Amino acid sequence: MNKKIWIAGILAATLVTCQVSRQNGSKSDMLRTTDASVSAIPAFTDNPSPTHLTPEQSIKTFKLPKGYHLELVASEPMIHEPVAIAWDGNARMYVAELNTYMQDVEGTDEHAPTSRVMLLEDTNNDGKMDKSSVFIDKMLLPRMLLCVGNELLVNETDTYNVYSYKDNNKDGVADEKRPVYTPDKKAPGNLEHQRSGLDWNVDNWIYMAVDAVRFRYTNGVLKPDSIPSGSSGQWGLTHDNYGRLYFSSAGGETPALGFQINPIYGRMEFADQYKEEFNEVWPIIKTPDVEGGLKRLRPDTTLNHFTASCGQVVFRGDKLPVDLQGDLLISEPVGRLIRRAKVTNKNGKITLENAYQKEEFIASTDMNFRAVNMYTGPDGCLYIVDMNRGIIQEGNWTGPKSYLRPQIKRLGLDKNIQHGRIYRLVHDGMAPGPKPKMLDESSQRLVAYLGHPNGWWRDNAQKELVVRNDQSVVPLLKAIATGESNEAIKSPSALARLHALWTLEGLNALDQSTIARALKDSDFEIRKAAVRMTEPYLKKNDAMIETLAALKADPVADVRMQLIFSLGTSESPKARALAGDIVKxxxxxxxxxxxxxxxxxxxxxxxxxxxxxxxDGPDRTLVMNGSVIYKSLCATCHGADGKGLTSKTAPPLNGSRRLNRNNTQASVRILLHGLSGPIEGNSYPTEMPSMKDNDDEWIASVLSYVRHEFTNSPPVRPADVKTIREQTASRDKAYTLDELSIQ
Incomplete structure (x- = not known):
């Protein structure tokens, strides 16, 4: 059967299914792990089957800690290839589907506009979705979702544009589309390396992974703000109760990064923010389909290291055990597992540690379990998005000569497509919370939710208040922010006070008097947030600097660190002096x-x-000086972009192995003494001449520039050139590539 017709048939059948408004469902037919099924899972499965499992079969494959259970919220045919979800204020769930993602090992027709966003509802409050509709159809791999009021913001793959969709006639299908951010530029890179997130943080900024930009939702549009030192991460983004962001990078095999400070202040990572052993993962099945090949496998063929970390979440719900709250969960879909990390603040430095010894929080023997995103839900439980498919790597890594392709074909993983599951994690004796109705409630009622024990409710109440821009609640918010007993919250908790402050900020109703009181709050997280809130005043004049000086000896390092960051936003010498005094x-x-x-x-x-x-300054000087030399001298043969000339006067330098970080010796020798002969199978009319008559700094500058610009490698220092010059002083002819050890 023609493959395109077959897939179209599946989608058509699904569409018919989705138009059915309800499916019979009761608590008794909720698929759920049991103590018996969990106990029946062996510690290690030596020969797992790659065969696709039905939901009924797959639910029996999970290993979880005692007391925890997974419940099936939705699955095929209701959803296919799910990658991200978002709830509106009434707990309606929107699901982004990548229906064309790797439908075969070649990635055929991957960029056809046939993906969609589904709208799911649980109408009888049993936790299982029983109503669905195609909210948006004919999309190009939708990847980011954010609910704002009655609208859904969506970004698709290959574009930076974000559009708002709205269902005006309440039939479950979007009938209004409007632009909210449209630079109209094509986004570069394959879909694994494009942005994700749209995370409305506690500070009212909307953050993304990958791209160096954040947004403010103002008057119905997204206003961008650049992040000078860049963003972080790859697929997935989460924040904790206080707005600390956590990124991860599958490509860099880095399970967690960017969590020490807000990226708007720069970058700060510590070598010991987690131990090397944290990078090890512990699957319960063999994992032969690893892009990294044999180096990423133990002798028993299990994955030995994070290689696809993604979809992380800081759990902030109230319907799972208290000791899970604040923990960072990271998915590893290649290993079919979920890591649970304990987060510790040690004098301002955040450290992570696996909650278990040589095992994981959740693991499965289902080879098609591919958790790609996790969330704290409106009901206070944890939600897991499982693409439930065979191939989980983009086509760039499944080529004919790759390690992966023969493994995929041997196991038949390429045949497991068009499935998908959404689970929620529950715990014995803890009933999921009630469904919110925020979109239908008054602003005064929403203010009361700023103290809710579930972080989802606090975040979404704040977001809804900011989107409404209802100034009538400002007096109530100020009372909460200052800890006064009031009609909404009798005794405001620290988290309620924090959200009240940020809600005031989002409503442009935060005044200096409220900030001044917050700077003296008994909770250090509120003092820290208040310091950040002084930044608009610091940029205008020096008056606020004296107020902040009272905190320079604050007993908590986090507050003093925020002082340094916020004072850095001022150009005043007094601000810089105070920051220096704090460090001193x-x-x-x-x-x-x-x-x-x-x-x-x-x-x-x-x-x-x-x-x-x-x-660093000296290295930057080398690169900048080298740029002048290269553009005036070297570009005439190698091209201004390092890609060579059409006349093929000299070899291209862009991406050249001769310039990478492993080949400093070779590149310095070439510049000192020249290069002759064929280069990577090509001959050129002239040889590279010797440049040894120039001093060490000149040589280092040129090499520093071309390495920095064309191979993203570190600079070369003059001292390195001096050493190699002395070692090769007797050389009187050009090198050939055969003489140089180039990696």
Whole structure:
């Protein structure tokens, strides 16, 4: 049967199914792991079957801690290839589907506009979705969702544009589309390396992974703000109760990064923010389909390291055990597992540690279990989005000569497509919470939810209040922010006070008096947030600097670190002096010194651009001087972009192995003494001449520029050139590639 016809048939059948308004459902037919099914899972499955499992079969494949259970919320034919979800204020669930993602090992027709966003509802409050509709059809791989009021913001693959969709006649299908951010530029890279997120954070900024931009939702549109030192991560983004962001990078095999400071202040990572052993993962089945090949496998053929970390979430719900709240969960879909990390704040430095010894929080023996996103739900439980498919790598890594392709074909994983599951994690004796009705409630009622024990309710009440821009609640918010007993919250908790402050900020109703009181709050997270809220005043004049000086000896390092970051937004010498004084009197505190360094590097990024700004001053000088030399001398043969000329006068340098970080010896020798003969199978009319008559700094400058610009490799120091010059002083002819050891 023709493959395109077959897939079209599946989608058509699904569409018919989705038009059925309800399916019979009761609590008794909810698929759920049982103590018996969990106990029956062996510690290790030596020969897992790649065969696609039905939901009834797959639910029996999970290993979880005692007391925890997974319940099936939705599955095929209601959804297919789910990758992201979002709830509106009334707990209607929107599901982004990548219906053309890797439908075969070649990725055929992957960019056909036939994907969609589904709208799911649980009409009888049993936790299982029983009503569905195609909310948006004919999309190009939708990847980011965000609900704002009665609208859904959506970004598709290959574009930066974001559109708002709205269902005016309440039939479950979007009938209004309007632009909210339209730079109308094509987004580069394959779909794995494009943005994700649209996370409305506690600070009212909307963050993304990958792209160096954040947004403010204002008057129905997204207003962009650049992040000078760049963003982080790849697929997935989450924040904790206080707005700390957590990224991850599958391509970099980095399970967690960017969580020390807000990216708007720069970058700050610590080598010991988690131990090397944290990178090890512990599947319960063999995992032969690993893009990294044999180096990523143990002798028993299990995945030995994070290689596809994604979809992370800081759990903030109230219907799972208290010791899970605040933990960071990270999915590893290649290993068919979910990591649970304990998050610890040690004098301002955040550290992560696996909650278990050589095992994971959740693991499955279903080879098609592919969790790609996780969320705290409106009911206070954890939600897991499982693409439930065979191939989980983009076509760039499944080519004819790849390690993966023969594994995929041998196991038949390419045949497991067009499925999908959404689970929720529950716990014995803890009933999921009630369904919210925020879109139908008054603003005064929403204010009361700012103190809700479930972070989802606090976040969405704040977001809805900001979107409504209802100024009538400002007096009530100020009372909560200052801890006064009031009609909405009798005794405002620290989290209620924090959300009230940020809601005031989002309503442009935050005044200096309220900030001043917050700076004296007993909770350090509120003092820290209040410091950040002084930034608009710091940029205008010096009056606020004296107020902040009272906090320079705050007992909590997090507050002093925020002082350094916020003072760095002011150009006043007094602000810089105060920041320096804080570091000086910190008794050599590593975190505060690093914070000050991050501010300086961030300033460099603003001045010189993200790439140059990350370099230290001396290295940046080498690169900038080398740029002048290259463009006036070398570009005439190698091309201004390093890609060579059409006349093929000299070999291209862009991406050349000769210039990468492993080949410093070779590149310095070439520049000192020249290069002759064929280069990568091509002959050129002239040989590369010797440049040894120039001094060490000249040689280092040129090499630093071409390495920085064309291979993203670190600069070469003059001292390195001096050493190699002395070692090769007797050389009187050009090198050939055969003489150089190039990796």
């Amino acid at each position: 009197h910190a008794n050599g505190a590593e975190v505060l010194a690093r914070a000050q360094r991050s501010v300086e590097k961030n300033e460099d990024a603003k001045k010189f651009g993200m790439k140059l700004g990350r370099l």
